[in-house]
Amino acid sequence: MRPLLPQSHVVLRIIVILAIAGGVHLLVRLVRRLGQRVMASRVSTTFSKARTVTSLSVSIVVFAMYFIAVGLVLKEFGISLTAYLASASIIGLAVGFGSQGLVQDVVTGLTVIFSDLCDVGDMVEIAGQTGIVQKVGIRFTVLTNFMGAEVFIPNRTITNVVRYERGYVRAIADINLLGDSVKVKQIEDRVRSIVEATYEQFPGILITPPTIEGRFKTSSGKEFLRVKFRIWPGQGGPLEGGFKREVVESLKEIDSSYSDWMVVLTYEVEKKPVSLPGTSKHSIKLKQ
Structure with missing residues (x-):
C-alpha cells in the first residue's frame, strides 16, 4: 500500500495551488x-489598427496564461506537463474537428x-448589425449600436463588412424657397426652429447638431435652403417622416402652394480627407 503524503506536504501543495x-x-x-491603457493612449488613438491588435493580443495572452496555470496546478497533483500538453493537443484536435465553428471564428x-x-x-455594418467596433476578439466582434447596447x-x-469612413451618414434636406424676400425669411426662420426641435427630439440618431448650410441656386434659377444632418446609418426614418412632414405642414401656413416634393431628402457617405504627396500634414478636403 502506497504511504500517505505527510500532512505538511499536502498543506504546502495547497498553498502552491492557491498562489498559482x-x-x-x-x-x-x-x-x-x-x-x-494602451488602447486609450495617444498612439492608439491615432492608429486605430493598434487598438485592434492590442484587443486581440490581450485575449490571446489571457488565454495562454490560464492554459499555463491549469498545467501548473495539475503538476501539483502529480500530472506531468508533458502529459498535459500531449493530452491538450489531442483534445484540441478532437474539439477542432467537432467544433469547426470555433476554428472559423x-x-x-x-x-x-x-x-x-x-x-x-x-462605424461598420456587419451581419445586419450597425455600430461602432469596440473589440475584435478571438471569437466575437463587439459593436455598440445607436441605443448604446453591446452586440x-x-x-x-x-x-460582408460595410465601413463608414467618417462614422456617420450625411443626410441632406433641400427645401425650396418660394415667394418674395419676406416669405423666404419666414421660411428660413420656420426651418431653423424645426431643425433645432428635431435635434432635441432625436439626439440618439443625430451624431452631431445639424447645420443650415445656407441658400443655394441651381442653373435653372430655382433657389433652395440646404440643411445637413449627420446620422447613424439606417436611422433616417425620423427625418423622412417627422422632420419632412413637419416642414411641409409648417410652410403651407406661409404659402398654401407648398407640396411634399418641395422638400427633398438625400443620403451620402462623406469621405475622409486625403493627403496628397508633397502636401503639408493638413488634409485636403474632398467635396463637401
Whole structure:
C-alpha cells in the first residue's frame, strides 16, 4: 500500500495551488489594465489598427496564461506537463474537428484584423448589425449600436463588412424657397426652429447638431435652403417622416402652394480627407 503524503506536504501543495491561482488572477487583471491603457493612449488613438491588435493580443495572452496555470496546478497533483500538453493537443484536435465553428471564428477574426476590413472605433455594418467596433476578439466582434447596447457577433458570421469612413451618414434636406424676400425669411426662420426641435427630439440618431448650410441656386434659377444632418446609418426614418412632414405642414401656413416634393431628402457617405504627396500634414478636403 502506497504511504500517505505527510500532512505538511499536502498543506504546502495547497498553498502552491492557491498562489498559482492568485498570481494568475492578478496577472490577468494587470494585462487587461495595461491593454486598456494602451488602447486609450495617444498612439492608439491615432492608429486605430493598434487598438485592434492590442484587443486581440490581450485575449490571446489571457488565454495562454490560464492554459499555463491549469498545467501548473495539475503538476501539483502529480500530472506531468508533458502529459498535459500531449493530452491538450489531442483534445484540441478532437474539439477542432467537432467544433469547426470555433476554428472559423478564430480564422475570420484574424482575417478581419490583418485585411484592414475594420478597426476598433470604426462605424461598420456587419451581419445586419450597425455600430461602432469596440473589440475584435478571438471569437466575437463587439459593436455598440445607436441605443448604446453591446452586440456580440460571432466572427464566422462575418461575410460582408460595410465601413463608414467618417462614422456617420450625411443626410441632406433641400427645401425650396418660394415667394418674395419676406416669405423666404419666414421660411428660413420656420426651418431653423424645426431643425433645432428635431435635434432635441432625436439626439440618439443625430451624431452631431445639424447645420443650415445656407441658400443655394441651381442653373435653372430655382433657389433652395440646404440643411445637413449627420446620422447613424439606417436611422433616417425620423427625418423622412417627422422632420419632412413637419416642414411641409409648417410652410403651407406661409404659402398654401407648398407640396411634399418641395422638400427633398438625400443620403451620402462623406469621405475622409486625403493627403496628397508633397502636401503639408493638413488634409485636403474632398467635396463637401
